[in-house]
Amino acid sequence: MSSVPHSRVRVIDSAAGCPEIPIVEGEGNAKVVLSPHNGGTFRSFQLISLQQGARTVSLCHGSDCVYYVIAGTGCIVDENGGARLAFAEGHMVHIDAGDGYRIEAGDGGITVVGGPCPPDAGLYAGLISKEG
DSSP states (O other): OOOOTTOOOOOOOTTSSOOBOSOEESSEEEEEEESGGGTOSSOOEEEEEEOTTOEEOOBOOSSOEEEEEEEEEEEEEETTTOOEEEEETTOEEEEOTTOOEEEEEEEEEEEEEEEESSOOTTTTTTSOOSOO
16 A cells, blocks of 8 residues: 555535636636645646526646536537537536636536646636645
């Protein structure tokens, strides 16, 4: 069994104290739950809530990205090829490194959790490190 040099367990409350990043067009928000700003080294994710008609800006990362739909419906749009893939509560989507995409809300809105792994430094550049 190998040891993990930085192992520790923390509970992060996504309802309190999570900074927002400006990636939402329309009504909604993107709260950063885990990123380098609070010690996320190998993984990052944000909680994105979009109301009907809202969407994220076009995004592209140097690493793979995964999102899980917590509630609602919407679609993921492939910015490179134009394909639109509908997804709903319980679905998960994987985006390859370098692929451009955006998330769009369906009629009742959508809430997703996920993000790039490892973290995309550019996406979280404006956040202040709490880890010293």
